[in-house]
Amino acid sequence: MQAALQAIRRGDAGEVLRLTGEVLDLVPEHPEALRLAGIAHAAAGRHDLARDALQRSHDRNPDDALVLIDLGNAQQRCGEQDAARASWRKAAQLAPGHPMPPWNLGRSLQLEGRTDEAIDLLSQAAELAPDFMPARILLGDALVHAGRFDDADTHYRQALWHNPACGDAWRGLANIRTRPLSEEDREQLALNHGRADIGEPDRVAMGYALGKVCEDHGRHAEALAALQSANARLRLEAPWDAGGFSARVDAIIAATARLPAPRDPSLGHEAIFIVGMPRSGSTLFEQVLAAHPQVEGASELPDLEYVLQAESARRGHPFPGWVSQADADDWQRLGQDYLQRTARWRERRPRFTDKMPENWLYAGVLRAMLPGATVIETRRDRLETAWSCYKQHFYRLPHFSCDFDHIAAFMRDCERAMEIFRERDPGRVHLQSYEALQRDAEAAIRVLLDACGLPFDAACLRFQDARRSVRTASAAQVRQPLRADTGRTAGYGPLLDPLRAALAAIGPG
Structure with missing residues (x-):
């Protein structure tokens, strides 16, 4: 089981399944082995197998909030929205201090347009885990969708305070199109966009945001250059036929x-x-x-x-x-x-x-x-x-x-x-x-x-x-x-x- 946990951290789904298989041969319904096997199946895109393994784990250990969180994720990917939300709600009751149940519930409701409910849940997740940037970014997005632009601006900028090269935060600020970013914002965005130590998703997102702010400031040649770079990177990632x-x-x-x-x-x-x-x-x-x-x-x-x-x-x-x-x-x-x-x-x-x-x-x-x-x-x-x-x-x-x-x-x-x-x-x-x-x-x-x-x-x-x-x-x-x-x-x-x-x-x- 320790080796399986290490393989989970390495992202080696095949090794996880091999090791948990050995455990399950000895103890067929071992709840933790089933949980790790479910995570490995999910990582490999086999969501039906992930759901079945995690359901068996939950049946053996019904008070494990971590199992319910993973089970809800697998159920959602299998199209079982109601079951997923029920799993996350039960996980929230079992572990009220864990940020993932309200995060998952909020994200699910936001996708359905139930924005007010999503804002409440995502706010909980952001309060429980202030450094969990996905919750803060999605909360900013939900606030934009609800027309609460001042609140959204605050959350995007809080994310940038934690990570000045957070591409999604810059993307969110730039997409509040009725509020052009300032010259200071443009300088900070350009500086972070040029850093060598950032990941490709952040560089691409900042490239689009930089194009937007440069256009707003009348710097059209710079805007075009930033957008050409961002589009070229995205095109390499997934060419269009x-x-x-x-x-x-x-x-x-x-x-x-x-x-x-x-x-x-x-x-x-x-x-x-x-x-x-x-x-x-x-x-x-x-x-x-x-x-x-x-x-x-x-x-x-x-x-x-x-x-x-x-x-x-x-x-x-x-x-x-x-x-x-x-x-x-x-x-x-x-x-x-x-x-x-x-x-x-x-x-x-x-x-x-x-x-x-x-x-x-x-x-x-x-x-x-x-x-x-x-x-x-x-x-x-x-x-x-x-x-x-x-x-x-x-x-x-x-x-x-x-x-x-x-x-x-x-x-x-x-x-x-x-x-x-x-x-x-x-x-x-x-x-x-x-x-x-x-x-x-x-x-x-x-x-x-x-x-x-x-x-x-x-x-x-x-x-x-x-x-x-x-x-x-x-x-x-x-x-x-x-x-x-x-x-x-x-x-x-x-x-x-x-x-x-x-x-x-x-x-x-």
Whole structure:
């Protein structure tokens, strides 16, 4: 057992399993051996085996809070959210001074948009372990999502007091976009970004933050250099396959050309999908809709992708390979699964938004799966959208945003797919222009509400007053009145000519 513990510390999962296996051969239900075996299985990505080993350990030693913490982690990775939270809550009762149960609970609730509950739990974790930076950073993020920017600023800066090269803290400060960092902040950020003793994740995160603060201070050449460095590092970590992605879009367009007539044409009427390019104004359009008394703004939900992934796993073929074999009953079952997964967003109001931009990939199947749903595609000036994507640190890798040509190719694929989906289902798939909203807000909002089948409500004109959790990089911006001067590319002049050329190559938009 001592050797197994040492192997855990070294990260040698294979050796842990070998050693705990020897113990379990002698004592089949040894609780600590089962716990360590569960940790090793989790480290190797075998989460079902980890859950089973940890459950057996818990059965033998039900008052061990450490087992419950690890069990909850494994249950969460197996998609058993309720069971995971129950494990963490019991661990919190058994070990009220341990920071991990409130941390895990807070992180889980934050991902679901239950921001106020998450803030309380993450505050507990940060108080119990002041040096535990992940809790302090995620608490700062949750406070931003709740619109509590002063409190968020305090927690990010406390993290920097502990570690001036904490990339996530700099990222959080830079993402409070309505508050430019000071010249002193810029100098400190540049100094720490140049250190030789920091890890790659911190260097990348600080690179994006440095680009943002340099742009805010009119140092456009320095901003571009910092962003080029950050994107190049991220691109090396996980290269984007533009050709493979375009081929996948072709396959999706072809596979969704013919779909069976829906059993219930009204299924999914509650849902409003907001899709399109990231950084195209989708959060602003959602904020407008969330100000309506009939609409709950749910932000970026993973559920549509999860439902289709689960069906792919069940059939043994990736999406869209099985689309042609699915009949009307299959699509109704999948639509009902999605609505069940998202039911909590209709507890207060009858309609809800799902603002996951990448859901444009699945918009083609919605006329069979959720035929009553509304799909809103948001578009913004191509150059501003592309540049905003390049500046944004996306965590889901590989990502198209690290290269000008890849951004242009992705934009072309998104636009051409959505044009086809709109032609196939013109009554449900609508195009909304960010610039039209800037030119005449009331007229654009009336068009948006009409597309969603909603009556006009003057509260939508005061969208910045809507109180809700906004879990995107635009959390601060959408709480401000609408501005006409959001463009940031003009200051770069010819520095962005390569991006302009890449966009020109994909044709008119």
